[in-house]
Amino acid sequence: MPGLRIGVQLTGFNLPFKQALHAAASLGVEAVEIDARYGIKPSDLVGTALRQVRKLLEDLNIRVAAIRYPTRRGYECEEELDRRIAGTKQAMKMAYDLGANVVVNHVGEIPESAESPNFELLRTVLSDLGVYSQHVGAFLACETGAEPLDRLCGLVDSLPDGSVGVTLNPGNLLVNGYDLAELEKIARHVMLVHAKDGVPDRSRGRGTEVPLGRGLAEFPQIVATLEEFRFPGYFIVEKDNPRNPIDEIGTAVQFLRNI
Numbered sequence: 001m002p003g004l005r006i007g008v009q010l011t012g013f014n015l016p017f018k019q020a021l022h023a024a025a026s027l028g029v030e031a032v033e034i035d036a037r038y039g040i041k042p043s044d045l046v047g048t049a050l051r052q053v054r055k056l057l058e059d060l061n062i063r064v065a066a067i068r069y070p071t072r073r074g075y076e077c078e079e080e081l082d083r084r085i086a087g088t089k090q091a092m093k094m095a096y097d098l099g100a101n102v103v104v105n106h107v108g109e110i111p112e113s114a115e116s117p118n119f120e121l122l123r124t125v126l127s128d129l130g131v132y133s134q135h136v137g138a139f140l141a142c143e144t145g146a147e148p149l150d151r152l153c154g155l156v157d158s159l160p161d162g163s164v165g166v167t168l169n170p171g172n173l174l175v176n177g178y179d180l181a182e183l184e185k186i187a188r189h190v191m192l193v194h195a196k197d198g199v200p201d202r203s204r205g206r207g208t209e210v211p212l213g214r215g216l217a218e219f220p221q222i223v224a225t226l227e228e229f230r231f232p233g234y235f236i237v238e239k240d241n242p243r244n245p246i247d248e249i250g251t252a253v254q255f256l257r258n259i
Contacts, residue, residue, distance in 0.1 A: 005235065007065040008033070008236060009032070009194075011039060012238065013245045022060070023169075023246060028178075030062065032062055032064060034064060036070075036103075041072050042090040042093065044061070053098070064094065065234040066234070067103050067104070068097055071084050071087070071088075074122075075107050075254050076111075076118040076119075077108060090239070092132065092133060092139070094127075094133055095135045101139060102233070105140060107143070110147050110152060112151065119155070126163055130163025135164045139162075141164065141165040143165065143172070149173070149185065153182065156186070156250070165192075166190045167190035167192045168190040168194065168222070171217060172196065173199070174198035174215060175209060176244055177207065178202050182219075183225050190229070190231055191233050192234065193234070193235045195252060196238040197211065197215035197217045197219075198217065221254070237252040237253055239252065
């Protein structure tokens with residue numbers, strides 16, 4: 001099996017965009033994930049600015065694996081929903097312009113019942129985004145963690161084929177008290193992996209992020225399962241508020257290389 005395709009989230013470095021790109025390049029990774037809300041915004045990436053970013057990426061031999069577009073509310077919430085949809089579509093266009101085909105965001109709270117009005121609203125919004133994805137060439141990959149895998153899988157399976165994908169985040173699942181037992185059911189939808197580890201804490205109701213390999217996320221098994229489904233995407237190192245970003249992110253990158 002060939003080596004993993006490894007990237008990093010630029011926000012983890014807590015540096016201005018260009019410095020963060022150079023930091024990523026110093027670790028020898030193939031790709032980066034750019035935040036479209038707290039990093040470079042789509043409205044800023046036009047004309048000369050777009051050409052400059054493309055040139056910088058080319059000079060550093062780094063690709064854009066994904067664009068992250070985090071929203072405070074999900075797509076099941078009607079308040080300012082049109083703005084979230086429009087912003088997501090702008091992020092999709094930005095991804096395409098930078099050579100990526102993945103946009104990452106949580107979908108929001110997924111009802112347990114498919115008969116819920118909010119479930120139907122999610123289906124309507126995600127189907128619409130799916131149609132736009134086919135047009136622009138970049139897809140929303142719903143990030144795991146806020147719900148058990150089988151519930152997210154049920155939502156994705158209820159949509160027209162090719163509407164959305166999935167960003168697998170093992171760490172977020174574990175921190176929120178879920179597991180990866182249903183990974184095989186959703187593996188065919190996975191477009192991106194956020195390489196993050198964690199341990200649950202039922203006494204507090206919320207677990208803790210830990211360095212890769214020190215939690216309950218069995219990354220060798222995750223890699224093997226995804227390989228069965230010919231996973232084509234990147235493993236993107238995600239670190240929340242690292243004290244020593246270069247060292248901690250670099251250690252995580254090396255962990256993935258050793259798998």
